[in-house]
Amino acid sequence: MVKDSNISxxxxxxxxxxxxxxxxxxxxxxxxxxxxxxNVNAVxxxxxxxxxxxxxxxxxxxxxxxxxxxxxIFGYSLDLADKRDSMNLKSAVLSEGSDDEKGEIRxxxxxxxxxVDHGKTTLLDNIRNSNVVAGEAGNITQHIGAYQVExxxxxxxxxDTPGHQAFSSMRARGAHLTDIIIIVIAADDxxxxxxxxxxxxxxxxxVPIIVAINxxxxxxxxxxxxxxxLSENDLLIExxxxxxxxxxxxxxxxxxxxxxxxxxLVVAEISDLKTKALIGSKxxxxxxxxxxxxxxxxxxxxxxxVFQIGDHLVVGTKKNKLRAMFDDSGKSILEAFPSTPxxxxxxxxxxxxxxxxxxxxxEKIMEQIIKENDTDDDxxxxxxxxxxxxxSDIRSINxxxxxDVQGSLEPVRSSLEGLNTEDTRVTIIHSASGGISESDxxxxxxxxxxILGFNTPLEPGALxxxxxxxxxLKSYNIIYQLLDDITNIMKGLADPVYEDVIEGHATVxxxxxxxxxxxxxxxxxxxxxxxxESIVHIFRDQKKLFEGDxxxxxxxxxxxxxxxxxxxxxxxxxxxxxxxEGDVIEAHNTVVVEx
Ligand code: GDP
Numbered sequence: 001m002v003k004d005s006n007i008s009x010x011x012x013x014x015x016x017x018x019x020x021x022x023x024x025x026x027x028x029x030x031x032x033x034x035x036x037x038x039n040v041n042a043v044x045x046x047x048x049x050x051x052x053x054x055x056x057x058x059x060x061x062x063x064x065x066x067x068x069x070x071x072x073i074f075g076y077s078l079d080l081a082d083k084r085d086s087m088n089l090k091s092a093v094l095s096e097g098s099d100d101e102k103g104e105i106r107x108x109x110x111x112x113x114x115x116v117d118h119g120k121t122t123l124l125d126n127i128r129n130s131n132v133v134a135g136e137a138g139n140i141t142q143h144i145g146a147y148q149v150e151x152x153x154x155x156x157x158x159x160d161t162p163g164h165q166a167f168s169s170m171r172a173r174g175a176h177l178t179d180i181i182i183i184v185i186a187a188d189d190x191x192x193x194x195x196x197x198x199x200x201x202x203x204x205x206x207v208p209i210i211v212a213i214n215x216x217x218x219x220x221x222x223x224x225x226x227x228x229x230l231s232e233n234d235l236l237i238e239x240x241x242x243x244x245x246x247x248x249x250x251x252x253x254x255x256x257x258x259x260x261x262x263x264x265l266v267v268a269e270i271s272d273l274k275t276k277a278l279i280g281s282k283x284x285x286x287x288x289x290x291x292x293x294x295x296x297x298x299x300x301x302x303x304x305x306v307f308q309i310g311d312h313l314v315v316g317t318k319k320n321k322l323r324a325m326f327d328d329s330g331k332s333i334l335e336a337f338p339s340t341p342x343x344x345x346x347x348x349x350x351x352x353x354x355x356x357x358x359x360x361x362x363e364k365i366m367e368q369i370i371k372e373n374d375t376d377d378d379x380x381x382x383x384x385x386x387x388x389x390x391x392s393d394i395r396s397i398n399x400x401x402x403x404d405v406q407g408s409l410e411p412v413r414s415s416l417e418g419l420n421t422e423d424t425r426v427t428i429i430h431s432a433s434g435g436i437s438e439s440d441x442x443x444x445x446x447x448x449x450x451i452l453g454f455n456t457p458l459e460p461g462a463l464x465x466x467x468x469x470x471x472x473l474k475s476y477n478i479i480y481q482l483l484d485d486i487t488n489i490m491k492g493l494a495d496p497v498y499e500d501v502i503e504g505h506a507t508v509x510x511x512x513x514x515x516x517x518x519x520x521x522x523x524x525x526x527x528x529x530x531x532x533e534s535i536v537h538i539f540r541d542q543k544k545l546f547e548g549d550x551x552x553x554x555x556x557x558x559x560x561x562x563x564x565x566x567x568x569x570x571x572x573x574x575x576x577x578x579x580x581e582g583d584v585i586e587a588h589n590t591v592v593v594e595x
Contacts, residue, residue, distance in 0.1 A: 022077045027064045028295065028323075031056050034067055038074050048073055050512040050520060054557035055570040061295040063348065066557065104275050106338040107148065107155035108268035109177055109301065111167050111207075113198035114184035115191075119214040123184060123251035124160050127261070130254065144299040145286035146341035147328040151261040156268075157301065157339045159286070164194070164201045165442055171205055172445035172469060175284045175354040177301060178205070180267050182260070184212050187221035187248070191229040193432060197439055199233060200430035204447040208267050210245045211235065212260055217250040275338045281305025281359040285315070285351045286341070296347045300357055307336045307344070311359040312366040315351045317374050318558055319366060322346045322359055349558045350567075396424070397489060398449035400440055401431040404456045409433060412454050415483055424490040435459040436473065445469040450489075452482060467501055467591050501591050504528025504565070508583040512570075519577040520570045523563075523585055531562040534587035536573055545583075546576045 023037050031049070035042040042058055048070050049056045056062065064080055071078045112120045131149035148157045159166070159178065170177055181202040185195055202209045213226050227237055227246065236242025245263050249256035281304055288298040300307070311322040323346035327333050336342045351357065358369045399416065403409050409431050416426050429449045430440070436451055437459045444451050444466075451466070453475035466473045476482040510522035523530075530536070532553040538546045551572045555563055563569035571585075 022079060023071065024079045025064065025067065027080060028061045029064075029067065030058075031060050031062055032058050034062060034071070038071060038076050040074055045070070045074075046510075047512060050522070050570065051514055053554070055520075055522060055554050055568065056556060057568060059292055060556065104338065106273050106275050107157050107340075108179040108264060108271070108273055109146075109157045109159065109339055110180045110182060110264060111159045111178040112182045112184060113164050113167060113201065114214075115186070115189070115194040115198075118184045118186040118189065118192075118195070119251040120163065120184050123182075123212065123214065123249070123257075124158060126251050126254055126257060127158065128160070130257070131261070142326070142328055142330040142343070144326075144328055144341055144343045146299065146301055148340060149261075151258075151265065154265050154268075155339070156261065156264055157341060161286075164198055164439055168201055168439070168442035168446040170284075170286075170354050171201075171447075172354075172442060175356075176205070177284055177303075178207050179271060179273055180210060180264055181205075181207050182210050182212050182264075184214050184251075185226050185230075186215045186218070187213050187223050187226055188215055188218040190222070190226050191233065193434060194439070196233065196432055197430065197443065199235065201443060201446070204429050204443070208271060209235070210247065210260070210263055210267060211237065212256075213246060213248045214251050216248045216255060217253055223248055273339075275304045281307055281311070283307060283342075283357045283359070285353055285355040285357055287353050288347070288351050290350060294345055296350055297343055297345060298347055298351055298357070299341060299343050302336050302338050302340050302342065304338060305359070307342065307359045308361065309334050311361050312363065313344075313346055314358040314360075314366055314369045314373065315347065315349070315355055317370050318347075318349055319370060320346045320348050349555060349560065396427060397486070398427045398429050398444075398447055399486075400429050400444050400449045400451045401454070402436050402440060402451065402456045403431075403433050403454040406433045408454060412452075412479065412482070415479060416486060419483065419487055419490060426486065426490075436462050436475070438462050438465050441465045441469065441471050441473070444471045444473075450474070452476065452486075454479070454482060468503075470591065499591060500588055502528070503534060503587045503589050504530055506530055506563075506569075506585045506587070508579050508581055508585065509568070511579045511581065517577060518572055519579055520572055521579040521583070521585070522568065522570050524568050525563050525565050527565050528587065529562045529564045530569065530571070530585065530587040531589065532560070534589055536571075537586040537588060538573070538576060538579070539584040539586060540580070540582070545578075546573070548576055549574045 031045060032042055035045045046056055052070055054066060064078065068078050112124060114120050127149060128147050131151055143160065145161060146157055146159045148155050167178065183195065183198050183202065185191060211230060213223050215221055216223060227240065230237060231240060235244045237244045237246040247256055247260045247263055249260055281302065283300040283302045286299040286301060288296060291297050307322060307325065309322055309325060313320045313322050322344055325333050325336060326343045328341055360366050401412055403412055413428060413431055416428065419426055429447050430443055435457045436453045438461045440451055441462050450472040455477055504525055505527050506523040506525045508521045508523050512520045512522060514520055530553065532550055534550055535547060536550060537544055551574045553560055553563065553569060553571050555569045
């Protein structure tokens with residue numbers, strides 16, 4: 001996947017004619033290098049790949065197997081230059097690492113949440129800098145979404161994108177990566193709105209909480225006040241007879257941080273964190289990006305088993321090979337164990353954060369995983385998961401309530417709770433005063449909740465995010481209307497209302513005839529996204545030419561569910577083939593806007 005590549009920028013370079021017709025190439029080669037080696041115009045080569053079903057740009061990396069048939073069309077046979085090296089490496093690693101890691105104790109994975117400026121980043125930096133894993137000191141730290149430290153001989157993994165956005169969007173995707181949540185509260189500021197949101201996230205995900213009261217070095221620090229506020233929010237600390245561990249720290253000068261790390265290990269011990277007994281190894285994608293030279297780099301946390309160089313990788317129904325792996329200090333490693341964050345090379349399509357990724361050295365297991373992923377349909381279907389209503393006998397609906405002023409919270413809460421009957425139940429996940437924000441939407445997505453606003457505005461971005469993640473969101477000015485609607489939902493009487501929304505725009509950058517009268521439009525997404533379920537409206541000079549369904553949506557060679565802003569893809573549309581460069585594709589979709 002290449003951002004902002006421009007096909008017209010290709011500069012042709014003269015290369016000498018190969019007399020033999022046999023080219024030795026590495027297992028991966030960029031399209032421009034291959035064009036140069038074969039002495040063909042890169043645009044011609046791009047078109048030929050397109051005819052073979054691959055959407056490629058000039059700087060894309062091509063695997064040997066993909067290049068082989070296309071090179072043949074230009075009269076070249078290809079041979080693998082580093083064939084022997086890569087085979088030796090693979091067998092060495094595979095024979096070494098057959099240990100079974102099932103049911104083994106694994107390091108805890110920790111997320112740090114809290115209000116802005118309360119010191120999350122400072123804490124993450126401090127822990128990392130003063131506790132690097134033995135042997136790694138001196139290496140330049142890499143930000144790969146998570147890092148691991150060693151304390152008293154035990155490892156701890158920290159997710160290093162602080163804040164509940166990252167945390168809840170992972171949860172919304174079904175990835176439950178976090179074992180322990182640290183809620184950072186600045187001692188000079190006390191509990192603030194985002195602290196409450198963080199507490200709601202932690203509670204709704206049933207993950208143990210450790211409270212870190214930060215900035216105890218600050219002149220205005222008041223730890224007692226924070227403890228009091230905690231108790232007012234149902235978090236009674238151990239010192240006061242409760243079960244919440246609370247540690248005073250200074251992320252700035254390091255005071256109390258060892259105490260915090262010790263407590264993390266204690267909670268991990270109590271939680272008895274073990275790998276699950278699964279065949280094959282599994283990880284979760286934290287983030288992914290395309291590097292112009294290296295190709296796709298994905299940060300992954302290993303959940304189960306061992307990831308080894310040479311393994312088959314499966315994401316969804318796509319298979320690749322694990323070509324290289326780096327730890328959080330950028331060091332190349334051959335294998336990675338549970339709870340370890342690694343950056344991996346080898347995927348041919350950009351995965352999404354939260355995707356499951358499987359690794360195995362056994363081809364049969366790989367085929368099995370692909371088959372299961374295909375039928376399982378464990379893909380990301382928020383629309384189904386977040387229906388908000390359970391299908392059991394008890395009808396239950398999760399709600400997030402936002403009101404204009406603190407004073408109206410309690411009446412709205414208690415009226416809603418008053419709707420509870422023997423077989424219907426309202427669960428209020430979070431309630432606060434203020435506008436409906438993106439983080440409310442994320443919390444709703446993560447906890448199957450619907451958002452109710454009472455006399456309160458929508459903050460920028462919240463509606464878009466709610467639409468994208470199929471979170472139901474409604475605002476009211478009159479309380480009985482709110483109660484009526486919820487009553488109707490509880491009774492299951494109300495029908496959903498659908499609305500047509502524009503999800504994105506793309507520009508056609510190239511058109512390819514693939515025979516039988518079918519044209520592929522090579523496009524670039526300018527904003528939003530195009531999904532394989534989009535209805536596309538095709539515009540030329542602001543006039544609509546056509547409206548219809550997408551037949552195929554590809555990124556590179558793969559069928560994909562969506563292509564996002566800044567990326568390229570190729571599509572065919574049922575019943576339309578007459579694209580020209582510059583046509584605008586507007587992607588529409590139908591979403592549920594209310595019950
Ligand atoms: P975040 O928004 O939660 O990630 O907060 P930051 O880590 O960026 O910290 C916000 C500000 O608080 C920065 O100016 C930090 O230097 C400061 N800060 C963080 N921890 C401490 C601390 O323990 N003591 C004091 N005095 N300041 C701190």
